[in-house]
Amino acid sequence: MASESRIRTTLGPFTLENPFILASGPPTATADQIRHAFDAGWAGAVIKTIRPDEMVITDVSPRFSAWKDRDSTLLGFENIELLSKKSVSYWLIEISKLRREFPDKLLIASIMAGADPAEWQDLALKIQSAGAHAIELNFSCPHGMPERGLGAAIGQQADLVRELTTHVKKITTIPLIVKLTPNVTDIIPIAQAAIKGGTDMISAINTIQCLIGIDLDTFFPIPSVGGYSTYGGYSGPAVKPVGLRVVSQIAQAGSTPVIGIGGISSWNDATEYILAGASAVQVCSAVMWRGYGIIRELTTGLSEYLEEKGLSGPDVIRGKALSQITSHETLNRNIRGVPFVNQDTCTKCGTCVISCRDGGYQAIRMTNKGVAIDQERCDNCSLCSLVCPSKSITMISIRMDRQGAKS
Ligand SMILES: Cc1cc2nc3c(=O)[nH]c(=O)nc-3n(C[C@H](O)[C@H](O)[C@H](O)COP(=O)(O)O)c2cc1C
Ligand code: SF4
Ligand code: SF4
Known part of the structure; x- marks a missing residue:
């Protein structure tokens, strides 16, 4: 205690x-x-x-x-x-x-x-x-x-x-x-x-x-x-x-x-x-x-x-x-959150697919094997991780190099 x-x-x-x-x-x-x-x-x-x-x-x-x-x-x-x-x-x-x-x-x-x-x-x-x-x-x-x-x-x-x-x-x-x-x-x-x-x-x-x-x-x-x-x-x-x-x-x-x-x-x-x-x-x-x-x-x-x-x-x-807490202008543009799906806990409810399709960047598909994220289309907005009811999507922070490649 x-x-x-x-x-x-x-x-x-x-x-x-x-x-x-x-x-x-x-x-x-x-x-x-x-x-x-x-x-x-x-x-x-x-x-x-x-x-x-x-x-x-x-x-x-x-x-x-x-x-x-x-x-x-x-x-x-x-x-x-x-x-x-x-x-x-x-x-x-x-x-x-x-x-x-x-x-x-x-x-x-x-x-x-x-x-x-x-x-x-x-x-x-x-x-x-x-x-x-x-x-x-x-x-x-x-x-x-x-x-x-x-x-x-x-x-x-x-x-x-x-x-x-x-x-x-x-x-x-x-x-x-x-x-x-x-x-x-x-x-x-x-x-x-x-x-x-x-x-x-x-x-x-x-x-x-x-x-x-x-x-x-x-x-x-x-x-x-x-x-x-x-x-x-x-x-x-x-x-x-x-x-x-x-x-x-x-x-x-x-x-x-x-x-x-x-x-x-x-x-x-x-x-x-x-x-x-x-x-x-x-x-x-x-x-x-x-x-x-x-x-x-x-x-x-x-x-x-x-x-x-x-x-x-x-x-x-x-x-x-x-x-x-700083100004928007000074926030680091070289940091990106990349969505990662835990297929073991995903219930295939499809909520993230709909949200990304209509409120995101059309980067998620439901496949036979489960949820698939097209990282090229993904704009790293984090919406999918917020709507997922089973908390199966985690945003992993990645630093980009100056040309925009993930490193
Ligand atoms: C029913 C009710 C009556 C309140 N009466 C007073 C009051 O007499 N004087 C005051 O300074 N604030 C009053 N407040 C505001 C609260 O003190 C507080 O500032 C506000 O509700 C936000 O806090 P909370 O989200 O924890 O309720 C009142 C709030 C409620 C809900
Ligand atoms: S982070 Fe945004 S764009 Fe990327 S898959 Fe999730 S909802 Fe779609
Ligand atoms: S919202 Fe979550 S549980 Fe539903 S399909 Fe997407 S990742 Fe799976």
Whole structure:
């Protein structure tokens, strides 16, 4: 059994028992839920976004929809949920209690206030005096709140991000985290604005604006609230590639610690975020789907992986993939992947033949002896290896000489 101390993680000024933090959302909607999560082994939690009591929010129903695999595995999740339904005074009392009951867990309060910076300052000061370790500024919710000029409407404007961050930073002493939206053309100026404003950390991503589907019988967009819907926030496994891209871009642009969020449902996903530059990760949809208990497979998996690789902890692999992300122009044109078929495991299903014929370079034939690849026609695109259901096609990397011959 791998050692638990191996997954101890540094996140800015904090040392965490593991890199797994619950993201702001339904799993952190009440203090009792956070208690269960801490008991289960989560290293930290970001409270469901707290708003001033004067900011009225009323949730609609239904407010979720899911894109699932045939076996009900979650692929993507849409929500049009708003902020915490609990009052500020509820959270101030519960933050103090949670800090006393769980002194070693990281407690972060996500906040959102109105257009007046004084409202953000007031809420931040209250949260700080209740004892939260850090404050996460929600500049990133893509539904409902942007209609009021808040959430992603702030996170899409570098000037606003810098100004609001500065306002909160100048009156608080605990670390600030700015949570960014991926719904922007270029994340770097936005991240730089947060850093200029004085943020201590950046978390990304919040959900991606989406329309998950349309009912073919009623023609109603989904989730349908009496026949109507609105653009929502997309999360879950489908968004991981976007999260990884955003986190790696922020990490490449500076040294401010980044918390990676988006589509994490396994230790492997989390490890990829760490390799892309994240100091720790946050998880929401996977917990909504499978419960707090997934923390056991997350911590065990990461711990065993590090031990097998002889690595002392997540900190030593942070950002290790970043130097390998480069421009398209500089990618080596002299390396080719050559498809190799394992005839012993091939079931002769013909999927690769069809894909290569219609989406590739017409290089595969089915013969009496099995699948045959014409290497002269093959353009080394790798599609066949991706579609093969029995993983019988492997791409073998070959270096070409300058004339293009395989060597
Ligand atoms: C139902 C739901 C409610 C959410 N509410 C909040 C919120 O109140 N504040 C916030 O910052 N993010 C909120 N999020 C976004 C998550 O914290 C997270 O950034 C996003 O879901 C991507 O992570 P995931 O793929 O692990 O879910 C919510 C997400 C979901 C699915
Ligand atoms: S790598 Fe592409 S072109 Fe070559 S056989 Fe496979 S699908 Fe066809
Ligand atoms: S897709 Fe895979 S299993 Fe099917 S014929 Fe091609 S190599 Fe064989």
